[in-house]
Amino acid sequence: MKELTPNMKVVVSAEEIQKRIDELGAEITEHFQGEPVTVVCVLKGGFLFFADLVRSIKLDLELDFVRLASYGKGTESGELVFSKDLETSIKGKNVLIVEDIVDTGHSMDFLLRTLDERNPKRLALAALVDKHERREADVKVDFYGFHLAEGFIIGYGMDFAEKYRELDGIYELVD
Template identity: 55%
Template sequence: MAEEIRVKELKTVFSPEQIAVRVRELAVEIDALYGQEPLVAVCVLKGGFIFFSDLVRTLHNHNMELDFVRLSSYGKNSSSSRHVIFNKDVEVDIRGKHVLIVEDVVDSGYSMRFLLDQFAARQARSLRLAALVDKHERRQADVKVDFAGFRLNKGFIVGYGLDYAEHYRMLPGVCEIIPE
């Protein structure tokens, strides 16, 4: 049975304005690294789609391909099961290409460790990870976030693509769930 959280309040952690500024800053960093080198930007669905959309539209790389993967490890729970399911794979051949994985939040690190290992086995030229939130509260797998929007030590967050049991993704900012 899934653990259920009863929500008392949603407390803003990162406002839409803070996120917009940080996305532009990350785009400058990413553009400085890749320039016009061919790049495959891979969105991790579902949570990464809003961040991904804003980020890739801000980048100036005209040699960029976009693709999507879907992984799941949380289901309707608030913590990772450590069992990663690969629901959708990339369609682009990443062999010999720079790959930028774009994720909503890196928490335990299991999903990203799984994906990085998968892509490394396919001989990507380079692999880097951009995450809206680099959260260390429950980090258990060795994962480096190369482009972190925000660092957060703890808190159960939703909004701007992040969800709890498929709810709250549409919030324009990132909020912490304060349970009853």
């Protein structure tokens, strides 16, 4: 594992993450009641959570990936578009979106609305971290790993300037 720096504080350990993912896998398995599910990973941040989660779901799964990009000026949030879209049709299928973190909800609102227009049977959202206190868009996380209120978090897929995704736990960057 990468050496931790003094400005990194453990928020959720690797053991706590794995235990919660196993619980989520059981919840999702029960929710879809034996029906097949198309599980969609939101790249890049969701990839570690996605890999562990799909192994804990005891259903017939089809896996796919999306990546969103925001095009705006400077640091302003701009229009969201797919930089990588689904490769399979989701019409009439159960779909589970897997994301690393949902905070303001704008990206997930866009993705849920867009995928809903493709007429899935059911559409659900799983996120490792739900920062619902920061929510600006009306987005419900159906399956969440952890509610976290504050702090800039990294690790387990989440990054700061494309670094720290490989950490096995969730850490807060502190001053």
